[in-house]
Amino acid sequence: MEYLLTRLDEKILSLNKASKKALVAYLVAGDPDLDSTLELMHGFVNAGVDILEIGVPFTDPIAEGPIIQAAHDRALKNNTSLIKIFELVEKFRKKNTDTPIILMGYMNTFLANAKALKESHHSGTDAVLIVDLPGETDLEDLGIANKNLASISLIAPTTSKDRISKICNSSSGFIYYVTLRGVTGSSHLDINEAKSNIEFIRSQTILPVFAGFGIKTPDDAFNLSKISDGIVIGSSLVQMIHNQSNQKEYKNIYNYLHEMSEAINR
Numbered sequence: 001m002e003y004l005l006t007r008l009d010e011k012i013l014s015l016n017k018a019s020k021k022a023l024v025a026y027l028v029a030g031d032p033d034l035d036s037t038l039e040l041m042h043g044f045v046n047a048g049v050d051i052l053e054i055g056v057p058f059t060d061p062i063a064e065g066p067i068i069q070a071a072h073d074r075a076l077k078n079n080t081s082l083i084k085i086f087e088l089v090e091k092f093r094k095k096n097t098d099t100p101i102i103l104m105g106y107m108n109t110f111l112a113n114a115k116a117l118k119e120s121h122h123s124g125t126d127a128v129l130i131v132d133l134p135g136e137t138d139l140e141d142l143g144i145a146n147k148n149l150a151s152i153s154l155i156a157p158t159t160s161k162d163r164i165s166k167i168c169n170s171s172s173g174f175i176y177y178v179t180l181r182g183v184t185g186s187s188h189l190d191i192n193e194a195k196s197n198i199e200f201i202r203s204q205t206i207l208p209v210f211a212g213f214g215i216k217t218p219d220d221a222f223n224l225s226k227i228s229d230g231i232v233i234g235s236s237l238v239q240m241i242h243n244q245s246n247q248k249e250y251k252n253i254y255n256y257l258h259e260m261s262e263a264i265n266r
Contacts, residue, residue: 006173009150011050011099012173021231021264025233026054026055026233027241029088030085031080033078036245038088038091041054042095047261051101053101053104054085054103055105055238056082056104057075058072058105058109062132074242082112086116086123100127101126101127102152105130110128110144118144121149126148126149128150129154129176135153135154138172152171155201156178157179157180158181165204172207174230175207176212178212180213189223191223210229211227212234214235222264233260236256
């Protein structure tokens, strides 16, 4: 399938030219509500986030730890659907046409909305990451042919070298390296293991490799940024958003992201 240069590719190229690492930030759409999600998306970008990863709520998010699972539950109670998330992205695009948006979710949701996904780039979506889709499989294998949409794959510390090669061949946008053996929000980063695995991934692809899962502190971010092309922050942000959901005062989150942005580019 022919593949077009997406907003995500252009962002990665511009960061590369500036010798900067990418900061990717994750939040769950509809937690605490969609209006807050829109506000947070703009706030994240103003704080230094380069790429937004929007969690699509699902009833059984198997890769997520308890923090993000709870956020999915809250978002589903708010009746947050993929169609409403496309509308959210459209609203975001009225003020921001540059920041790439990745939708991260689970196969059943995307298959149930396959027709809408074929047109999703019109609302401003740039990529999807389907957590429970085997990495060797791409969107076209699911009957979703959209050359404007990157298909991002996960590679874990336990992924075999043979599978890594196949996953790299079917991916676009970037490779998401999972730094931990376990669910999101776990701890115990093993930098040496990550370094070795990322070096092998780079031998198999020209795509950038971003690292995520378990990044909580500026030191975590700094250490992983030295061996990857960017970092992804998820659970810590989702927890902070929940902690502030009553007051809806997110300044401390933006300060945290600003620190992370500075850490990976120092």
